[in-house]
Amino acid sequence: MIRRTLLLIPFCLAAFGPLALHAAEPLDLLYDAPTGTATPDATTTSTSTSTSSPTDTANPTAPVAITLDDVYAQARRVELEVQQLTEFEDVPTMEVAEPVRADLLPRHVWQKGYAILIELQVFRRRHDLPVGTVRSVEPLRSLDPALLFEQTQYILTDLAILKARLGVTRAAPPPPPAVNKRPIDVYNLYSQVALDLQALNRDEIGASYVFAEVMRIFEDVNALLYRLGLEDTTFPPEKRVDVTPAQSLAATFELLAEVQRLQRDAGIPRTDFSAFRNRDEARSTDVFNLVGMVLAELQPLKAHLELRREITPPAEYYEGKTPADVDQLLIWITRKLRLIRSL
Known part of the structure; x- marks a missing residue:
């Protein structure tokens, strides 16, 4: 069964007990005045433009x-x-x-x-x-x-x-x-x-946090397979030992290529992510960033397949995960996406 997660109500000050709110200057969180007309997703110098109907954007009749x-x-x-x-x-x-x-x-x-x-x-x-x-x-x-x-x-x-x-x-x-x-x-x-x-935080994002985000991709891809009525015949690959962040980054790019293949079939303009290829030594943070881009690219695919209410579940908290765990999960998800021959 596809996991459907309700959005949690954002943090409220009362949830934290009596706070010394006078200790810090309160932030003015109110929007002041409009400076122009909002442009969804096509606000870029790219020659590729996104085509979307008014129903594709949230609250298209907002007065501000x-x-x-x-x-x-x-x-x-x-x-x-x-x-x-x-x-x-x-x-x-x-x-x-x-x-x-x-x-x-x-x-x-x-x-x-x-x-x-x-x-x-x-x-x-x-x-x-x-x-x-x-x-x-x-x-x-x-x-x-x-x-x-x-x-x-x-x-x-x-x-x-x-x-x-x-x-x-x-x-x-x-x-x-x-x-x-x-x-x-x-x-x-x-x-x-x-x-x-x-x-x-005295540290960069570690493998456990990366793994948590890859699990969110796992759930999104399962939602795609379910929507298309495809049986999942894949299985996780054998875990590679001594995997480096550079290898995990390469596996993420392979997964991204599969997502963009499906975007092409769906007529969704694709983004060039070559700038995210690390020119020196890849770090866990680089993998985390590119995994985030994969999640971003899956959202228009889900919208194309009318999965508008299928919100990506929140990340769970993991401990003790390694780059090998991340690498194994990325390769497994790539196998899942290859079950979708075309859209």
């Missing part, structure tokens, strides 16, 4: 137009709030993220924002704070920037709670205005925030 400039400004607020935490915990100079040069879409930015929320889960565990479920969104053929804006507010709310719990009293300065921003600009800004959070 939210643009990528608005999203970028809120992402800058996220960066500044995280810097408050790094200064509070006296974290040394952080690594500078290398910009990705690609024509990404809003759905890829959403997945990067999801990664920020996972990093905040890691931070919570380090401080023995309760951990909730990261919010997912239903499959859409294209993603409206308004949803990205909503996600920034979830991130900022969690940061406000963390600052209150830790007694961080300094307020972050307001971000400068943003102009003519594209999805890749927000993505690269989030990449820096993710690195800052890894420095704050």
Whole structure:
């Protein structure tokens, strides 16, 4: 039976008991004024454009137009709030993220924002704070920037709670205005925030967290097979020993190729992810990022197959997983997708 997971209600301040809310400046989470017209998923310099009907986007008649400039400004607020935490915990100079040069879409930015929320889960565990479920969104053929804006507010709310719990009293300065921003600009800004959070967590995302996200792909692919009425005759491959993150990254690219084969059959414009091929030494974080892109690319496929209500289940918590576990699961899922000859 396909697993259907209800969205959990986001964290509420009351859930954490009486907080010293006066200890930190409250964040203004209200949207101020529209700066333009939102453009779902086609807001990119790519020559490929997504074709979608009004039913493909969430709340297409929203009275307030939210643009990528608005999203970028809120992402800058996220960066500044995280810097408050790094200064509070006296974290040394952080690594500078290398910009990705690609024509990404809003759905890829959403997945990067999801990664920020996972990093905040890691931070919570380090401080023995309760951990909730990261919010997912239903499959859409294209993603409206308004949803990205909503996600920034979830991130900022969690940061406000963390600052209150830790007694961080300094307020972050307001971000400068943003102009003519594209999805890749927000993505690269989030990449820096993710690195800052890894420095704050004293570690990068490990194999157990990567495995948890690959399990979400596993559930999505099972949903595709069920929708198409295909019997799953696959079995997990033998686990390879001494698997490196570079090998796991290569296995993820093989899985991505199968997803994009089906996108081609469905008439869904494909994204060039060659910029994600690590030029030096691959790390677990690189695998985590590309696994996120696979999840993002599965969503328009699910929408194409009218699985709009089949929301990707939240990640479970695993311990003790290794790159070999990740590699084995990736290869198994690739075998599952190859059962779908065409769409």
